[in-house]
Amino acid sequence: MEKNTIRKHRKGLGGVAAIIALCTAMSTANLTQANAAVTLNAIFLPATWGTVVKDTLAPEYEKLTGVKVNVQLIGRDEIYQKMGTLFAAEDSSYDIFNLDYNWIPEFGRAGYLVPLDDALSAADKADFLPKAMAVGTYDKKLLGIPQTIHPALLWYRADLYNDAKIKAQFKKDTGATLVAPKTMKAWEQQAAWFNGKTLNGTKVYGWAAQAAKGYGNVHTWLSFAYSYGCEPLDGKFTKSQLSTRKCLAATTQWNKMMKLMPPGANDFTYDSVTQAAQQGTIATAIQWSWGAFATDIPDASQTVGKWSFTQIPGGDGNKGVSHLAEWVISVSKFSESQDEAKKFVAWLETKNNDVKQASLGGGDPVRLSSYSNSILTGEKLAGTTTDRFRRYPTVLKAMELARPRPFFPGEEAWETLLSTQLSAISLGQKNVSQGSKAADSAINKFLKD
Secondary structure: OOHHHHHHHHHHHHHHHHHHHHHHHHHHHHHHHHHOOOEEEEEEOOOHHHHHHHHHHHHHHHHHHOOEEEEEEOOHHHHHHHHHHHHHOOOOOOOEEEEEHHHHHHHHHOOOEOOOHHHOOHHHHHHEOHHHHHOOEEOOEEOOEEEEEOOEEEEEEHHHHOOHHHHHHHHHHHOOOOOOOOEHHHHHHHHHHHOOEEEOOEEEEEEEOOOOOOOHHHHHHHHHHHHOOOOOEOOOOOOEOOOOHHHHHHHHHHHHHHOOOOOOHHHOOHHHHHHHHHHOOEEEEEEEHHHHHHHHOOOOOOOOOOEEEEOOOEOOOOOOOOEOOEEEEEEEOOOOOHHHHHHHHHHHOOHHHHHHHHHOOOOEOOEHHHHHOHHHHOOEOOOOOOEOOOOHHHHHHHHHHOEOOOOOOOHHHHHHHHHHHHHHHHOOOOOHHHHHHHHHHHHHHHHHO
């Protein structure tokens, strides 16, 4: 081919490429312009993963696609109540909801949630932690894409546990070695020893956890129950089993440990535990894994970098088992933009966004690949050599055995009935046996009705 011909050919190709690029740009612009007419309304929890969606990811999605996502942040109980009201009225005002996973069976059985199986590829599904996917699934349909997991962990103050003088005194007083406990009895001994002592100028209590009547005491109690081999309900969710030997042992241990918490512990919420951990007034805690971020905020915490994490201790020869907390994202059956809503929900939990949410403090990742991502594993607390996400190996190990709340449509009501009796036990109004029998009776009546 002659040089002039080659030049003409290249020039022709350049023209074609320019036309293709122009058409692509026009197509993208047209698509964005078309999507600009689409607005999705979503409700999220005002926790860090909700604020990250509202402040960062939703605006980013609008820039990418032209689809506007209005995010409203409201509390846990308010979300549950609002969903019930909207669904009963077949109201299409909201397209997307952030769900506590235990609502999936209730709203899923009623047919109020859109199946999301086709929103994720097979490779994507395989990258999600299996137990995270399991609690977003009901009747073999994926009804909620996992957004964040946070299994309960045992937190312990590494600065106290590694202090040579404290270790020596503990050994002298108890004959045992002060190390992260693997059994409930070892943990109880440590919490009792710490309880009420003044260490480094601060009065310290044995531990803290959510204990308030409502759902807090149930969520803490479940880690004790599962770690003692207690099955709160039979396999078909038709009978309460709280008066069985293993459940009574679990509740007895939980109640004994309640005496080693700070004053006012019966009213402790997640925020109460967080504040105690930040102020350094507790030696250990049972708390959600994700909540550790708050102890590493320099302006808010006096214990930056001082907390370490281990598995929930086991009881009576059983392995410790974490109660699983998780939030998922679902699409309303009554949404008039279901396809667009599904696209947004799937985009929120891509590999990149799972890492981005975690890095911004928006909960612990739901994808296995995120736990080896260098963006997260390599990050240090500012001005230190301490890993920011040092809890992640413990989180992954906890997820091997972690268990959800009883996964059936009546779970929310079950929590309310159980919580009432746990509160009566911890306040000394009933003993463990009396409270357990009362809970069995109330729950069995509910299950029968």
